[in-house]
Amino acid sequence: MTNLLPHLDPGAHHHHDRHCWWHHELGRWICDNPGSAVAPAPSSAKSSTDAPLVDVRDMIVVHTAMLREFRLAPAAVRRVADGDRKQAATVERHLALLCDLLHHHHTGEDELLWPPLRERLPASVVQRLDAAEDQHAAIDAALDRVADARRDFRATATGQDGAVLAEALEQLHVLLAEHLDAEERTLLPLAAAHLTEAEWRAVGAAGAASVPKSALLLVFGMFAYEGDPAVLRDMLREAPPPARVLVPRLAPRAYRRRARQVHGTAHP
Known part of the structure; x- marks a missing residue:
């Protein structure tokens, strides 16, 4: 990258x-x-201060994990045998977590990231925020379609409903890949230059707070699968000392267990 x-x-x-x-x-x-x-x-x-750029690499870690999981999701759905409701429920539970993560991630940006940037950016760049917000709206609509298809698939586990869900997930992945690429190329550098450290940390804190406690290890393991170890350590810097030691050890195990259940391999 x-x-x-x-x-x-x-x-x-x-x-x-x-x-x-x-x-x-x-x-x-x-x-x-x-x-x-x-x-x-x-x-x-320009800003009136000489403060260094804010480190926004944690957002890259989150993006990488979500993009990978949504890319893998259609195949996970298609692997479910016709009528296998147990496996359909397992896959749907994973999809529910992914969709919730993406929804809350974008809500945090809408509420905490775009407003301060909009106030500080030159008019020639604000259109990039408008484009990002339009992309969020399109992704929200795609998430709604996925949610409808998920419900049907979990209830029936039929190949027909699985095909509908897989197609909806593929459409969502296309939109998400386009959006995250644009965000990383055009908006994250601006956020690094124009936000304060506290403002950026608030975005991350809102995202972390949206994750159910029961899923924290799994989600961090999802981030750690391809994430920069230095950035991952920084993401834990405000955690209690025992968590800073245990989470890097336990989280990858939680993700490997989920990956075997959903993708059929610990290394998807």
Whole structure:
């Protein structure tokens, strides 16, 4: 994945701060720091502070996990034998968790991420927020279609209802992949430059609070499957000391157990 936050790269010589601006059309940072060789950002895109960029890599970890699970979901549905209600219930339970995670993830962005960004971004960039909100609305509608298909599939476990659900999941995955790609390329760099650390942490805290306690280990294991270990450690930094030790050990086991149940392998 492209490194949108070069200040986190030990080999980077220039540390971006809030005087720097991500130009989504050029695909590069615009900086007016001393020694910078590129043009300055429009004054409306600047912050009045010299605070460093906020580390938004935890969002990449969440995105990676959700995109993987929704990509794998249609095949998991199709593997259910016609009439196998027990396996249909197992798969549907996993889908319910995924759909809830995605819904709450987007609710947190709608309530805590987009509003402060909208106040601080130049007019030329605000259209990117409008596009993201439109994508959220389309994904919400796709989630509704998946929810209807999930109910039918769980009740009947027929191949016909499974096919409907698998198709709805595929459509959702297409929308989600497009949205997350756009968000990571055009909006996360802006969030890193224009939000405070406290504001960013509030987004993550809202997402964590939405996860049922019974699913916390599983969800963290889902994140850890492909997540950056350094970012995962940082995600646990405010947890009690025993949790910081136990969760990295237990969470991957919880995910492997769920993966075997749903995908037929511990390493999907």
